[in-house]
Amino acid sequence: MPGGWYARVVWIVSENQIVCSANGNSILLPAAPEMIALLTELNGGATLRVRDLIKKYKGVSRRDGGQFKVTKDGLRCLLSKLYSLRAIRMLN
Numbered sequence: 001m002p003g004g005w006y007a008r009v010v011w012i013v014s015e016n017q018i019v020c021s022a023n024g025n026s027i028l029l030p031a032a033p034e035m036i037a038l039l040t041e042l043n044g045g046a047t048l049r050v051r052d053l054i055k056k057y058k059g060v061s062r063r064d065g066g067q068f069k070v071t072k073d074g075l076r077c078l079l080s081k082l083y084s085l086r087a088i089r090m091l092n
Contacts, residue, residue, distance in 0.1 A: 032068030
């Protein structure tokens with residue numbers, strides 16, 4: 001069930017990390033603003049292209065005095081992990 005009251009991916013932000021949970025499994029992520037925005041967008045239920053997500057969310061940002069670098073490989077790794085956990089799905 002996309003969007004609405006049901007969120008496939010949930011997370012909490014703590015210090016410089018995000019604890020992200022999908023289908024009973026947890027992943028630790030850097031607390032980059034881009035990661036939070038990406039998780040929010042993924043929960044929106046829209047059909048999204050991986051290349052568009054990478055273009056939109058890769059880069060360097062700051063949060064609470066910390067600097068974060070979100071890389072293309074890091075984003076691909078996260079999306080792959082979420083796919084393996086059945087938190088997101090692939091459409092052809």
